[in-house]
Amino acid sequence: MHRIFDYRSDTVTKPSPAMWEAVKKLTNADLGDDVELEDPTINRLESKCAKLVGKEAALFVTSGTQGNLVSILTQTHPGEEILIEENAHIYKWEVGGAARIGGLVMRTFPSDKGIFGPKNLQSLIHYADDVHEVPTSMICLENTHNYHGGVVLPVELFEKTRKFADKNKLKVHLDGARIFNASVSSGIPVSEYTKYVDSVQFCLSKGLACPVGSIIAGSQEFINKARKVRKMLGGGWRQAGILAAMGLVATEEKWINRLQEDHQNAQLLANGLKEISPNLNINTPQTNIVMFPVPTNINPVKLSQDLKKNGILQHDIGQRLRFVTHYGLSAEDIKESIPIIQKVITEAIKKD
Ligand SMILES: Cc1ncc(COP(=O)(O)O)c(C=O)c1O
Incomplete structure (x- = not known):
C-alpha cells in the first residue's frame, strides 16, 4: 500500500486544530437563523471579510461556484453578454450556470497565460441600441488564474480593466477564489486589486483550509440584492455559524500568510x-x-x-x-x- 500524496487541489484541505477549537467554543447562544440575519458568527465573518477586501459589505455563500453565480446574476439581466477569458473557471468548470440560469451569453477572449490588454477587447463590445446585438454588461477576471498555473494578474491589469469597463458601462466581477494567494505572492494588499472591481468572490475552502464556504463582497446595495439571489439558488443558510466560526480563524492574518x-x-x-x-x-x-x-x-x-x-x-x-x-x-x-x-x-x- 502506497502512502498517498494528494496534489489534486487545495480544496482537499481539512480544518486546522484552531478551526475545530473555534467550533467547539460555540454555544447555542452563538447560533441563529441566517436567513433572518440572526446568526452572530456569520454576521461577524461577513463584516470582517468586507473590511479585509475593502468593500462595504460581504455575504457568506456555500462555494466559489455559487459565489460567482450569485455575483453575476445580481449584476446582469438575462439576454445580456459577459466577457470572460477563454480558460476562466467560470466559463470552463462551473457547468455553464451563467448561461443556463442567468440567460447570459459568455463571450470568451484569449490571453497570454492569463494576461491580456483590456483595450484590445473594444471590438467585442455589443450594444443595446443595435437591433441585432446582445448588449455586453460585464467583464470577469480571475486572480490567481487556475488554468494558467496560479499566475498572479498584475494590479495594472485591474486598473486598465476598470477604465475599459467604465468607458463601456460594464460591471467588473473578480473570481478571486485564490486572491489571498495572489496577495501573499505579490505583497500587494487584496484591497489594491479589489478596489477596481464591483464584486469579488474568494474561497475559504481552498488554501485557507475551511471545509466549506466562500465570500462575496461589494457595495451594500449589491449585497442586499445578492442575498435574495443566493436564497433563490437555495443557498440561504440557517445555523451555519458552525462553519463561519472556522472562516473567522481562516481569515486571521497569520493564517493568510501561511x-x-x-x-x-x-x-x-x-x-x-x-x-x-x-x-x-x-x-x-x-x-x-x-x-x-x-x-x-x-x-x-x-x-x-x-x-x-x-x-x-x-x-x-x-x-x-x-x-x-x-x-x-x-x-x-x-x-x-x-x-x-x-x-x-x-x-x-x-x-x-
Ligand atoms: C478559480 C476558481 N474559481 C472558482 C472555483 C469554484 O470553487 P468551488 O469549488 O468552491 O465551487 C474554483 C475551484 O477550484 C477555482 O479554481
Missing part, C-alpha cells in the same frame, strides 16, 4: 520536476499551482493514472498535469514524494 509556505512548497516540487530532464519546460510557480507539461509523445491520462497508482494524486488537464500544494502537504511530504514522481515520469519517458 499561504507563503504553500508557494515555497510549490517551488520545491517544481525544482524536483525540473531535475527529471532539462528538456521539460517547467515554469517556476508564482503561487501554489505547478503545471507539468507532459511531452507530446506521452499520454497524459495514462501518466496521471500511473502516478495515482504510486500514491501521487493530481489531475491531468489537457497535455499537462496539475499539482496543487496546500495545508495538507508539508515540505517534508513534498520531499518524500519527489523521488516517486521523478521515477514514474522518467519511466514513462524511457518507455516511449
Whole structure:
C-alpha cells in the first residue's frame, strides 16, 4: 500500500486544530437563523471579510461556484453578454450556470497565460441600441488564474480593466477564489486589486483550509440584492455559524500568510520536476499551482493514472498535469514524494 500524496487541489484541505477549537467554543447562544440575519458568527465573518477586501459589505455563500453565480446574476439581466477569458473557471468548470440560469451569453477572449490588454477587447463590445446585438454588461477576471498555473494578474491589469469597463458601462466581477494567494505572492494588499472591481468572490475552502464556504463582497446595495439571489439558488443558510466560526480563524492574518509556505512548497516540487530532464519546460510557480507539461509523445491520462497508482494524486488537464500544494502537504511530504514522481515520469519517458 502506497502512502498517498494528494496534489489534486487545495480544496482537499481539512480544518486546522484552531478551526475545530473555534467550533467547539460555540454555544447555542452563538447560533441563529441566517436567513433572518440572526446568526452572530456569520454576521461577524461577513463584516470582517468586507473590511479585509475593502468593500462595504460581504455575504457568506456555500462555494466559489455559487459565489460567482450569485455575483453575476445580481449584476446582469438575462439576454445580456459577459466577457470572460477563454480558460476562466467560470466559463470552463462551473457547468455553464451563467448561461443556463442567468440567460447570459459568455463571450470568451484569449490571453497570454492569463494576461491580456483590456483595450484590445473594444471590438467585442455589443450594444443595446443595435437591433441585432446582445448588449455586453460585464467583464470577469480571475486572480490567481487556475488554468494558467496560479499566475498572479498584475494590479495594472485591474486598473486598465476598470477604465475599459467604465468607458463601456460594464460591471467588473473578480473570481478571486485564490486572491489571498495572489496577495501573499505579490505583497500587494487584496484591497489594491479589489478596489477596481464591483464584486469579488474568494474561497475559504481552498488554501485557507475551511471545509466549506466562500465570500462575496461589494457595495451594500449589491449585497442586499445578492442575498435574495443566493436564497433563490437555495443557498440561504440557517445555523451555519458552525462553519463561519472556522472562516473567522481562516481569515486571521497569520493564517493568510501561511499561504507563503504553500508557494515555497510549490517551488520545491517544481525544482524536483525540473531535475527529471532539462528538456521539460517547467515554469517556476508564482503561487501554489505547478503545471507539468507532459511531452507530446506521452499520454497524459495514462501518466496521471500511473502516478495515482504510486500514491501521487493530481489531475491531468489537457497535455499537462496539475499539482496543487496546500495545508495538507508539508515540505517534508513534498520531499518524500519527489523521488516517486521523478521515477514514474522518467519511466514513462524511457518507455516511449
Ligand atoms: C478559480 C476558481 N474559481 C472558482 C472555483 C469554484 O470553487 P468551488 O469549488 O468552491 O465551487 C474554483 C475551484 O477550484 C477555482 O479554481
